[in-house]
Amino acid sequence: MDLLHNLYLGFGVALQPINLLFCFMGVLLGTLVGVLPGLGPAATIALLLPITFSLRPEAALIMIAGIYYGAQYGGSTTSILVNIPGEASSVVTCLDGYQMARKGRAGPALGISAFGSFIGGTLSVVGLMLLGPVLAGFALRFGPPEYFALMFLGIVILTFLSKGSMVKCFISAALGLFVGTIGIDTIYGVQRFTYGTLTLMDGVGLVPVAMGLFGIAEVLTNLEQPEVRDVFKSKIKGLLPTRSDWMESLGPIVRGSFIGFFLGILPGGGAIMASFTSYATEKRLSRHPESFGTGAIVGVAGPETANNAATGGAMIPLLSLGIPSNIIMALLIGAMMIHGIKPSCFLVTEHPQVFWGIITSMYVGNIILLVLNLPLIPVWVKLLKIPYGILFPLILLFCLIGVYTVNNNAYEILIMLIFGLIGYLMRKTGFEPAPLLFAMVIGPIMETALRQSLLHSRGNFSIFFTRPISAVLLCAGILLLFAPLIPRIGRERETIVKETPED
């Protein structure tokens, strides 16, 4: 059995003590930042990238993946206890989770979200295992036009799901594409927009931009407000959901796993869309839709399962096509490239220990999270009480040192500060910073794909529409692009995205 052999290989990597340690550290740190409001998973991964440089690639990627799904867990804890989503994908959890906590059922809410996340995460890893290599095989047929079309679709979906106006999101993405062109042109070797500086020769670094946009800018935004944080005070008891809780939640958990997994695969989609879709589905299927929003356990179980299942789905385009489906995955690509691994459809064959190691480590990580999360909930609650005045200098110092140590280049600090300022101003003026980072990472791949396609077709743009896969992807993108102009869909989109906070 090929699969068994691969699993054996994967577990061989994931269960090495050193990798196990980094997996543990990853999920622990991830949960920690998921709990702390004001520091999202994107900022954390950017912050910790420099630390992973000295590790072996498998260990580094295992740790980063751990941070990603650990943050997913942590985010739901704050949603339930404080009504503050630790991150965007746990916004819906607030609706019923916090109501459950107010009725004295915080324990079962936290419990079902941990179990649901575990089941969703596990099922999605199984899906990833089965579908990943198949898609990688399919991707061998992808040429430059298909890659270009897929990335175009990714940008469109990301902007479609972003809060606020799509025009502004596209502006943000276009700025990101521009930042991606800075440095040496990959085809002709010409310097672009470097102005003779050594720092810009290799392009603008991912780490300083990510830290600036999500670390520095986030801190600056948070500094505006004198903090108000109302931590849920009553004691949490009885984390284990009752039998009837389980009976009610089983359906939503199974459906949430599938919804999450398949929506996670879509480029630009991911956890946010998955959790909203699951909530809407459960509400529609429920015999008591009126109980939603008043503390229905199914309203916690479904979305919490879905957002964790989405993390497994999101890994598919990354590991099999080398294309990120969201900004976290974009950061993971950055980390891979730093370690000299070119993410592409050849990853499975060229670096099987990385591919299967990450997948199986996600499985191990999910078990660690379940074991870790339930007993540690009181600790997370205490952490919520750390005043921001103590927290923010630490975050800033970490950003400053972290970005310096990447290349021992002080100018990267300047780049980070510039992007920090840009990110702050963007937040103030209603531009989303996420598309910028996303587009910056895929920009160079997209540009190369576009230019190669045109070289291939001798300048004929119809190449994108005569090849079936690329035509389907492009048409889907264009349809989605104009969909908000239809009033009904535009309204639906607004209701989906309006409650989404900034990442």
Add this chain to the structure above:
Amino acid sequence: MDARGKESQHSGQVRKDSLERINGLVVLCIGILILWQGKGLSFGSPHAPGAGFFPALIGVILIVLALVLIVRGGKGTEGGGRLSASSIARVLGVFAALLAYFLLLEYLGFVVVSFLLMAFFFLWVARQRWYVALSSAVLCIGLAYVLFDVLLKSSLPKGVFGF
């Protein structure tokens, strides 16, 4: 709604519109800047796109999107809340301190400049008592030093004092 309410709503819309138009103008300038700065790069032709092809495309896209923003005004977007003077001072102060950190880092060295930065944050922004602030600052730098210099073996810059 009485007349005054309507009026203030109207002026709110005008303010939103003009804010969005300013955003649009800034983006327009960025688009033009990209085209202008990228004019030295060869555009090539669709047959063989050159190094300037993609940047020029982005510049044009930005200009078009900026025009949409300018024409459309603030329709369907929420305006940012107003800030008090003390919030603005806090944000600007912190950002200025970070810039100063960048300028002084290689001259004064990691230890000194980080201590100054942390002490400034704890004293001025977090408003801790001076002995709490100074000891927290020392603690932070000690931790950072152990983590980055000792454990991760990255060389943090030494300044004129030799540390």
